[in-house]
Amino acid sequence: MTEGFTVRHPTLDDVPAILAVVEASDIATVGEPDFTADEVREVLTAPGHDPSKDSWIAARPDGGVIAWGFIESTTGDHALIDVYAHPDGGRPAQAPLLRLALARMAERVRESGLAEITVRTGAIASEEHWIGLLKASGFAFVKRYARMSRPLSGLERFPDLPDGIALRPVRPGDESDLRTVHTVLRAAFADIPDAIRSGFEEFKATVEALPGVSWDEWFVAEADGRAVGALQSADQGAQDGEGWVKHLGVLREHRGKGIGRLMLLTAFATYAAKGRSRAGLGVDLTNPTSAYRLYESVGLYPVYEADVYERKLAAGFSPT
Structure with a gap:
């Protein structure tokens, strides 16, 4: 047990508890839920994702889940990871889950024979604790995405x-x-x-x-x-x-x-x-094809913006 919680790998039975964490995190950061149960299942059952190696949950002694960390996808020399924490008591679990995700990514790099991989994750500007952990772990800001929506x-x-x-x-x-x-x-x-x-x-x-x-x-x-x-x-x-x-x-x-x-x-x-009742999409604000202007022209507007952070991870990486 670490700081009042234990860490284990999730199963599909944990989907409702994981979703509750993600929804609470979304409401705290962007004002509304932005994840569904199907998306949690999609992560846990995606090709190349083994929940017994690539996903972790932190739980209180009473079994309540307070954080979820996972490797979302790996394509070639790029990978996405994320850690969601419940705003009520989940933040202390973010650092250990981030370390587990990075250690697992280094293991994947060694298994693939690559010299290094680029690891990315996202953060809302108000997530100061999470951003601080990322910077302390060698991540740097890369660019910004917008989540857009329009009513139907x-x-x-x-x-x-x-x-x-x-x-x-x-x-x-x-x-x-x-x-x-x-x-x-x-x-x-x-x-x-x-x-x-x-x-x-x-x-x-x-x-x-x-x-x-x-x-x-x-x-x-x-x-x-x-x-x-x-x-x-x-x-x-x-x-x-x-x-x-x-x-x-x-x-x-x-x-x-x-x-x-x-x-x-x-x-x-x-x-x-x-x-x-509505339509939505995400857009890279650095996209050179003027996609943002196109989306505005059909009635889409930004709901919130999220920043992308990345770091290079070598096969010999060992979390401190």
Whole structure:
């Protein structure tokens, strides 16, 4: 036991307790919950994530969970980690959970044969304790993301398409269609610092591991019969009445023609037809494709901003 709590690896039975911690943390930092039970399960069951090695919870003597630390994903030489702490008594657990996550990442680096890996995590500016721990652990600020949202009135309509442009939903169970989405998104994000690095098989495995996929909310844009854009939605906010745009990409040579806007308006109309009350997405504020201006033009506005911190982690790293 450390400072009144014990640390153990979670199971799926812990999802409700973990969600309670994350929701309390979100409410304290951004004013509202921004995570769902399905997202907790998605982390714990994601390909390449072993909860018995890659996830930890801190619990009081009475069993109440007060913090959750985890390795969210690892793609090539980049990885994401996070530690959520309940604002009522969870902060003392953040430091030991961060050390466990970094030690496990170093172990993964050694297992993969890489010399080092870039580890990233996020923080809201008001999380001074967490940011202090990150800086003390060698992390430095990199950039800022915005979480954007807009209301849906139910009156949203599908846009008229110009000649030569077609939009269609992704066909369920069609691997060639899924491959098209991956190919377009990977190419569209190639000139962005946080490019989609995963290969198709990894992308496919991640999708197949999701609790659910609303294929009629995924879209492919075609120009004269060629796929030039893709929009991938996520079900993460469906239970709360939110449609979520996970990825939106248009090939470089077809940007500036309104294709991204058409896909967004199509997604919004689809969400609204299902009774969703709002739509949302996240955007990198350093994105060189003017994505933020596009999102503002379709009615999205920033709800909050989150900072990204990173550090290099070598195979020989040992937490102090």
